[in-house]
Amino acid sequence: xxxxxxxxxxxxxxxxxxxxxxxxxxxxxxxxxxxxxxxxxxxxxxxxxxxxxxxxxxxxxxxxxxxxxxxxxxxxxxxxxxxxxxxxxxxxxxxxxxxxx
Amino acid sequence: xxxxxxxxxxxxxxxxxxxxxxxxxxxxxxxxxxxxxxxxxxxxxxxxxxxxxxxxxxxxxxxxxxxxxxxxxxxxxxxxxxxxxxxxxxxxxxxxxxxxxxxxxxxxxxxxxxxxxxxxxxxxxxxxxxxxxxxxxxxxxxxxxxxxxxxxxxxxxxxxxxxxxxxxxxxxxxxxxxxxxxxxxxxxxxxxxxxxxxxxxxxxxxxxxxxxxxxxxxxxxxxxxxxxxxxxxxxxxxxxxxxxxxxxxxxxxxxxxxxxxxxxxxxxxxxxxxxxxxxxxxxxxxxxxxxxxxxxxxxxxxxxxxxxxxxxxxxxxxxxxxxxxxxxxxxxxxxxxxxxxxxxxxxxxxxxxxxxxxxxxxxxxxxxxxxxxxxxxxxxxxxxxxxxxxxxxxxxxxxxxxxxxxxxxxxxxxxxxxxxxxxxxxxxxxxxxxxxxxxxxxxxxxxxxxxxxxxxxxxxxxxxxxxxxxxxxxxxxxxxxxxxxxxxxxxxxxxxxxxxxxxxxxxxxxxxxxxxxxxxxxxxxxxxxxxxx
Numbered sequence: 133x134x135x136x137x138x139x140x141x142x143x144x145x146x147x148x149x150x151x152x153x154x155x156x157x158x159x160x161x162x163x164x165x166x167x168x169x170x171x172x173x174x175x176x177x178x179x180x181x182x183x184x185x186x187x188x189x190x191x192x193x194x195x196x197x198x199x200x201x202x203x204x205x206x207x208x209x210x211x212x213x214x215x216x217x218x219x220x221x222x223x224x225x226x227x228x229x230x231x232x233x
Numbered sequence: 234x235x236x237x238x239x240x241x242x243x244x245x246x247x248x249x250x251x252x253x254x255x256x257x258x259x260x261x262x263x264x265x266x267x268x269x270x271x272x273x274x275x276x277x278x279x280x281x282x283x284x285x286x287x288x289x290x291x292x293x294x295x296x297x298x299x300x301x302x303x304x305x306x307x308x309x310x311x312x313x314x315x316x317x318x319x320x321x322x323x324x325x326x327x328x329x330x331x332x333x334x335x336x337x338x339x340x341x342x343x344x345x346x347x348x349x350x351x352x353x354x355x356x357x358x359x360x361x362x363x364x365x366x367x368x369x370x371x372x373x374x375x376x377x378x379x380x381x382x383x384x385x386x387x388x389x390x391x392x393x394x395x396x397x398x399x400x401x402x403x404x405x406x407x408x409x410x411x412x413x414x415x416x417x418x419x420x421x422x423x424x425x426x427x428x429x430x431x432x433x434x435x436x437x438x439x440x441x442x443x444x445x446x447x448x449x450x451x452x453x454x455x456x457x458x459x460x461x462x463x464x465x466x467x468x469x470x471x472x473x474x475x476x477x478x479x480x481x482x483x484x485x486x487x488x489x490x491x492x493x494x495x496x497x498x499x500x501x502x503x504x505x506x507x508x509x510x511x512x513x514x515x516x517x518x519x520x521x522x523x524x525x526x527x528x529x530x531x532x533x534x535x536x537x538x539x540x541x542x543x544x545x546x547x548x549x550x551x552x553x554x555x556x557x558x559x560x561x562x563x564x565x566x567x568x569x570x571x572x573x574x575x576x577x578x579x580x581x582x583x584x585x586x587x588x589x590x591x592x593x594x595x596x597x598x599x600x601x602x603x604x605x606x607x608x609x610x611x612x613x614x615x616x617x618x619x620x621x622x623x624x625x626x627x628x629x630x631x632x633x634x635x636x637x638x639x640x641x642x643x644x645x646x647x648x649x650x651x652x653x654x655x656x657x658x659x660x661x662x663x664x665x666x667x668x669x670x671x672x673x674x675x676x677x678x679x680x681x682x683x684x685x686x687x688x689x690x691x692x693x694x695x696x697x698x699x700x701x702x703x704x705x706x707x708x709x710x711x712x713x714x715x716x717x718x719x720x721x722x723x724x725x726x727x728x729x730x731x732x733x734x735x736x737x738x739x740x741x742x743x744x745x746x747x748x749x750x751x752x753x754x755x756x757x758x759x760x761x762x763x764x765x766x
Contacts, residue, residue: 163372190373193325197355 141173141223148226149173151199156181156222159194173223195229204232236440238701239504239677240449240511241497242295242350244288245456246672247517248279250466254490264487265494271501271510275676276718279517279688284626285574285639286516286667288456289324291691292351295513297331297735298695298710302629304331306352307636308573310556326352326366330631332707332735334447334695335360340736341704343446346439349432350451362445365435367453371400390442391434399431413461415478421461422485425454426492433496440503447702448504452493459518462486463665467520470663507678509701513694514671520663521646525608525616527568527576528557530656534604538563539652557650562587566601566637571647575636576601598622598637605640610657618643645669673715679723686717705732 141149153171160167165182167175177183177191192206209228210217255269263269283290283301289309290301297304311324329352335345339361346363347353354366356379364379365387374396375384388394413421429452436450464470465483472479501510531537538560542549557569565588566578578598579588589597602620610616619641627635640648646666673689675681675697692712699706700714706729714729 159376162375186370187372189323190370190376193355194376 142227142230145223145226145230148199148229149222152195152222152226152229155194155198156191159191171222173226174221176219176221178219195225200229200232204229236444236446236448236504236508237703238447238511238698239440239500239508240447240513240698241500242292242449242451243455243493243512243514243672244292244451244453245459245516245518245667246512246514247459247519247668247670248277248672249468249518249668250459250490251672253466253468254487254494261487264490265497267494267498267501271497271676272674274682275510275674276681276683276686277672277674278686278715278717279670280513280673280691280694281688282516282667282669282671282691284621285572285636286645286669286671287572287574288515289351291515291671292451293329293331294691295515295694296333296335296350296352297329298334298692298707298712299331300627300629300692300711302623302627302632302635303711304329305631305634307627307631307634308570310570311634312556312569324352326354326357328352330737332737333357334698335362335364337699337707337735338447338702338704341702343702343704344443345447346436346443346445346449348436348439348450349453350449362447363439363443367451368401371396374400387435387438391438394434395431398427399435415482418461419478419482419485422458422482422489425457426485426489429454429489429492429496433492433499436496437499437503440500447698448500450500452496454489455493455514456518458486458489459665461665463518463520464663466665467663470520501677509677509680510675511694511698511701512672512674513691514673515691517668517670517672518665519645519668521642521644521660521666522663523610523616523644523646523657523659525640525642525646525648526651526653526656526658527640527648528559528650529652529654530608531566531568531576533656534601536564536566536601542652555650558652565589565597568648568650569636571650573636574642574647575639576605578637602638605638608657611659614643616643616657617641673718675718679720679727681718681720683717689715700727700729703727705730707732707735709734 156171160181163182167180167182175181177188183191196203209220209225254264255272257263283294285307287308290306293304293306294300301307306324306329309324311328335347335353336357336359338345339359342361344362345360348363348365349367351368353364354369354377356364356366356377358379360379363383365374365383366377369377378384432450432452436448439445440448459466462482465479465486504510528537532539540558540560555570557567559567564579566576568576578594578601580591580594581588605617605620606615608616617640621639621641623632623635623637623639626639642648644666645668670688671691673694690712692710693715694712696706696710696712697715697718706714708731716724716729719727
């Protein structure tokens with residue numbers, strides 16, 4: 133798998149990171165959150181962007197519609213050891229999408 | 234280009250209230266004088282809703298001309314019984330397995346606008362016109378509006394536009410079914426005034442500037458207000474000596490209906506004298522006086538076992554949710570949600586699975602129907618007056634997703650799924666609930682002036698709107714054009730035509746192909762929403 137030599141991030145995930153950032157910048161452009169600076173792989177949905185549960189559902193719809201162009205089994209990302217993860221970073225979502233068949 | 238057809242939806246609107254709002258009441262006057270004038274020179278009928286008169290299936294029938302068995306929407310949530318557990322999800326437009334009139338009209342080259350209708354998000358990308366969906370939180374309204382840029386255009390053009398005032402607020406909407414204090418009740422009614430004003434402002438802007446062939450807007454404050462404030466609206470419940478609270482809350486309710494009258498006047502005038510104007514509601518309203526704890530009764534009959542409640546915060550929250558919390562290994566018949574008003578019977582796929590063997594289905598179901606009809610309240614009255622089998626009431630490709638049995642209660646109430654005894658209790662006082670008969674009305678050029686005519690079916694709205702637009706009824710529609718709504722000479726010049734069948738609707742097929750992982754994802758999403766622990 134090709135890597136971005138400067139970051140060590142696989143190329144597919146790096147490309148998806150860019151798409152996710154573009155989507156999330158549009159998604160949150162008129163929200164009342166206090167996040168400052170540019171989004172990156174480490175930006176977290178809940179802690180940094182102020183996501184709530186309904187926002188995750190809407191984001192999944194947006195990713196399926198705009199990026200994946202199909203339904204995606206997000207449970208494998210959202211669940212760890214039978215529990216819902218506390219937060220997700222953009223990088224985690226990009227890696228997950230890159231690993232989809 | 235000018236608007237041919239103006240469609241104003243009013244969620245839960247009923248003639249019981251509308252007749253009061255459009256007549257001169259002693260000491261109160263006429264709350265809706267403009268609508269009263271329209272009704273006097275138009276046509277109207279009761280509109281029989283879907284078998285379970287509920288917002289998502291009923292509005293979807295209005296938009297598709299098909300019943301829930303065909304369009305596939307039965308409730309607010311969608312559930313799948315997987316044997317070991319039941320999986321829940323929320324419906325969206327991709328689940329509607331029937332083409333909506335917005336799409337049919339778009340394909341015919343007509344321009345449309347659909348504002349605040351449920352199940353229209355995410356909006357189909359091939360829509361020719363504007364969609365601002367209902368039931369969507371403020372933060373997500375922009376992305377779910379169509380076409381891209383519409384939301385910004387509205388924001389810039391309408392002074393005072395505030396999506397937070399306009400959009401669905403989950404916490405506030407939950408109050409519709411809660412018991413509120415006097416002050417909270419008054420605030421609850423008042424909250425809908427600016428909200429509806431926002432939807433009106435969008436409708437006014439789009440009608441004025443875009444002049445779509447089919448202009449449709451839905452006002453849903455009618456439903457929310459009637460849920461909480463029915464006792465202030467039902468002419469049969471006027472107290473002998475109205476107190477201060479009664480006068481105050483009734484006053485705010487009448488102010489709401491007065492505002493809607495103003496919206497109607499402006500929209501009808503903007504549409505112009507050539508337009509035909511239609512009004513419809515998804516169901517009516519009435520009073521419910523008792524509570525049926527249906528799962529509690531099914532437990533008494535031996536059909537279900539409750540999940541073990543260990544007293545933890547998590548368990549208590551789960552128990553208080555509106556999704557049945559059961560021991561799935563020992564349950565064969567149960568009610569999933571209060572809004573479903575129905576019972577699912579679990580059939581085992583193979584020996585050892587929970588549920589009854591397929592060969593016993595008819596016997597078990599017939600026995601259960603008899604047991605349900607035998608239930609009496611403390612006054613000896615039957616609580617369940619009818620039990621509907623799904624093959625009779627939900628024919629179509631999605632019949633298997635319907636409740637096996639849909640209950641009709643004597644007071645049209647929704648069941649409770651709480652783990653409480655006794656199974657039937659009287660309410661402290663009457664509250665609002667859905668009635669199967671909503672409203673369907675029309676006025677304008679070419680419309681009959683016959684006044685009240687014979688009742689129509691909810692699936693008749695879609696073909697009637699398409700006919701008004703000059704379009705044929707798709708051959709696979711269940712509904713028929715309400716010919717009694719049109720004047721004889723207009724109908725002679727514009728005869729009803731049957732056209733090609735509809736094209737496939739949403740993306741239901743994709744969701745049916747979800748794998749096990751996706752099911753788990755849905756559970757997690759609902760946990761995040763607070764529906765599940």
